[in-house]
Amino acid sequence: MSHVQSGAPGAPPIPLDIAGPHTRRLKLITVIATFGGLLFGYDTGVINGALPYMKDDLGLSSFTEGLVTSSLLLGAAFGAVSGGRLSDARGRRRNILMLAVVFLVGALGCALAPTTQIMVAARFVLGLAVGGASVTVPVYLAEVSPAERRGRLVTQNELMIVTGQLLAFTTNAVIGNAFGEAGHVWRYMLAIASLPAVVLWFGMLVMPESPRWLASKERFSEALEVLRQVRGAERAEAELDEVKRLALEDKAARSGRWSDLATPWIRRLVLVGLGIAVVQQITGVNSIMYYGTSILTEAGLDTDSALTANIANGVISVLATFVGIYLLGKVDRRPMLLAGQIGTTTSLFLIGVISLAMPEGPGRAYVVLAMTVTFLAFQQGAISPVTWLMLAEIFPLKLRGLGLGLAGLTLWVTNFLVGLTFPVLVEKITISTTFFLFGALGIAAILFVARHVPETRGRSLEALETELRARYSR
DSSP states (O other), X not given: OOEEOOSSTTOOOEEOOOOSHHHHHHHHHHHHHTHHHHHHHHXXXXXXXXXXXXXXXXXXXXXXXHHHHHHXXXXXXXXXXXXXXXXXXXXXXXXXXXXXXXXXHHHHHHHHOOSHHHHHHHHHHHHHHHHHHHHHHHHHHHHHSOGGGXXXXXXXXXXXXXXXXXXXXXXXXXXXXXHTTSTTHHHHHHHTTHHHHHHHHHHHTTSOOOHHHHHHTTOHHHHHHHHXXXXXXXXXXXXXXXXXXXXXXXXXXXXXXXXXXGSHHHHHHHHHHHHHHHHHHTTOHHHHHHHHHHHHHHHTOOHXXXXXXXXXHHHHHHHHHHHHHHHHTTSOHHHHHHHHHHHHHHHHHHHHHXXXXXXXXXXXXXXXXXXXXXXXXXXXXXXXXXXXXXXXXXXXXXXHHHHXXXXXXXXXXXXXXXXXXXXXXXXXXXXXXHHHHHHHHHHHXXXXXXXXXXXXXXXXXXXXXXXXXXXXXX
């Protein structure tokens, strides 16, 4: 029989999982949990098309335009760090249920906001849910998944994120083209996000808790019951033994606290995680996901044409994520991340050159669109799926919530800075220089990945923890 590696030297190997009724249960858990990713995608993408209409109704300047966009991202930074801690304390499932309620409240608050100030506050609340989901859903999926399928299952969340963004771009185009002359059309774009929040809440009511979280609380019989729902019988028993051993070891070493960062190998690993988070965002991906319509109007299209053309960014994001999910089962994480960084950095420099060299008009707009599509193919097909997967994998069990929360905080603060400054940078230093700046940051990201990021593919979470402890203790 084939086996996966055990986390403990000399321990018996764990049998590979085989197909059965539990496989369907695992797929259902993945679909329901990743509605958190769908909401993440819709709520971050909807501003792209809503902003041109909102600017007129709320009287936004370039600064307040950036503030409305980025207030969600600031909320996401706080939501990420608090969401990680709450998921450690209360459980992954209960945390996702709470986040569904926050998603609903935030979406309705945005849709009904009468002033810029209230819109900023409602977007901040919505961001708390986005940030919490960004760290809780990948951990939940990683801890429920068998090691040999973890890459593909965790990356389903990334697929749902880009699907949510495509849904937002498509909805924006339909509503904008059909009702663009009506007042407050952006409110309808924002209100639609309340529907998946309701589905997420009802769905998670009947989903199980993470078996690894249950084991960390010494609820081993409940952990085994969950493993039997999502594994074959032989695999469930063997996996519980490994999870139980590591949970007891972690408890003996004291469970995840800030003081654990004083341990050199943990501190170094956390710094690598923070670096991976920054690397994903300094490509400037979300300048395209949030301001794609504005970029195309700046290049020479009218608003209705830009809304429609921007759907191409959403389509390529979804298609590229499918490719990324396939590659994660075939290719190591680190080379995939490097290839993505090289592709996005090259695309950024080309967007800068095109914006500088070609005259404003539809021709330039469609060439810029072709380059943003190329950029997103590398970003969503390689960088984004690897980022969230590696962040869900590299932290030790006792520090998984805290470590992922810190990485999520760093990611969202970087995202916030990109979202806040992009319209101001375009106004002050031109769009071409702005993309040259992102390209320079991309070169720094390539050097960081090449030197510091470890490989995580093909190990159980427990085996990976043992390996990384040895690597970063040297």
